[in-house]
Amino acid sequence: MIYVLFIVAIIATVFAAIKISAYADGISRLSGMGSLVIGTFLLAGATSLPEVTTSVSAIYLENPDLAVGNMIGSNLFNLLILAVFDVVYRQRKILTSIDQQQKYTATFGFIMMAIVPIALFFTIEIPFLNVGMDTLLIIALYLLSLWVMRRKRPREKGSNEGTVEEKYTLKEAVIGFFAAAITILLAGTLLTYAGDQIAVISGLGSSFVGSFLIATTTSLPEAMSVFIAFKLNNSNLAAASIIGSNLFNMLILCLCDFLYGESILQSASTSHMATSVLLTVNSAILCYAIFSRNGRNVYLGPSIAIIFFYIVAAVWMFIL
Template sequence: MIYAGFIISAFITVWAAVKLSTYADVIGEQTKLGGMLAGTLLLAGATSLPEVTTSLTAVYLNNPDIAVSNVFGSNLFNILILAVFDLIYRKSHIFRSIDKSHQYAAWIGITMTAVVFLPMIVPYHFSFFSVGIEMILMVIIYLIGLWVLSRHQEPVQNEIIPPTVFNDHHKNAISLKEASYGFAAASVFTLIAGSFLTITGDAIAIATGLGSSFMGTFLIAGATSLPEVVAVLVAVQLGNHALAVGNILGSNMFNLLILALVDAALRGEAVLQAVHPVTLITILTVLLLTSTALFGMNWIKRAEQNSKWHTLPSSVIVIMYVILSYLIFIYG
């Protein structure tokens, strides 16, 4: 029964993600947001709703390890999504479509991750109104980052993609009002489905006897990242690579904010010091994979159009993800 509930919740999440991506694309086109900010603000926030409910539900279930490992596992899986789609659509050269704002978003995510990583290796905890100082600093970096992104967004030329199953109801046929209401409704469905994913995922973890770190990093994180998978697929099909990359980088930034909510929900207990040590490996890998993606953005942007090595960064990301999966399965 729990497996059926998990699968049904996953299907609802995927359906809602298709709607979210299409509506975010319309809003980005018909307002001043553009693809990058539509991906970083609207689509990233909405597709991260399952992570919000998952982590807060894990706190309610007194399992902060799942709450934290889900956040970092989702960020790890998101970078993998970008790499896999870059390999599948290698002729589109997804990384070549990025601009400086994407690079800034990657740097912001790396900085936020580094800020929350330090308290996990240093035995101290200072809090303000039950929220760790590092969490407050992370939120400040996020807000400053959004301001920087809003000032450095550049127009990106999208490729012309033939009509597909994902864009047969073209964005031009949807009004801004319809897109706004549709986006809100799809966000609610995503939020509800994410809650059920958490509950059934935790039940599966108990039934199988696998560690919370492994379940949070891979099964639950992978399930809650389904909206990002579909959102990126739809964005690529629409030829909006800026939206696809912005969604992944923005989701990773937004996901880290969830840790502040979790830290506050625990009421004084340092959430980052209540997790399994193997989570350190996950965080380090997030930093490494994001840095690799950032390197790929810069390198491919300067490489020749027909370079045979433009998929190398994405290939490295996939390999490192497989290695991490093995390590966490063994030691988690």
């Protein structure tokens, strides 16, 4: 029965993600805000809702490994999604065609990811807040990224703005967006419960289940949002949703730190060290791909490297 609930939650998540991506694409055009802002913050936040419910529920289940593993695994899988689509749609050269403003969010993402393995090894706990210094640094970086995005006005490239017939009004797009977001939130709660039970039944352990089984399923909205964005010929929205989701997931980790009552990364298993380092490496590769633009001899090199390191992380957690 638990596996049936798990599958039902996955189906509901995929369906809602398909709708929410189309609505986000419409909002980016109808509102005039652009794909970069909508993708990085609005769509990224909505598609990360399963991670919110999964990680917060894991805290109340007294399972910090599930919460930390879900965040690391989700971010790894998000980068894998972008890399795979970059290979599949290699003619478009996604990482060289997206707006250059995404180099700022990618850089903030890399710095945030680099904090995690350091904090797993050592952190300074803030006594009156009962959280690690790493949490405050991540929150400060996220807020700084918001400020930078407001200052840097993106220039839309490869957008289909003005070339498509709108299917709905801005109001209808906003209402549909939030309806789909609520569906994703509810499905994420069900995924958390089912995943925790599967971890117990299968004996695979919370670290592996959190990092790969649940992380992969809760990243389905990101996968579908990227797929739909490409179908809508909006690669800028696709990349922004992935990079933004990784930033938002780090904010979720901070929320979990506050709820847990002590440094969550210090309480988590050291088995996350290797996967968090590989996540940092993949984040650095993404930054390199965006910054280097046309300066690479082999265009697909970075994406292939990201896929390779994801496989290494998955094998490492499975055999651990």
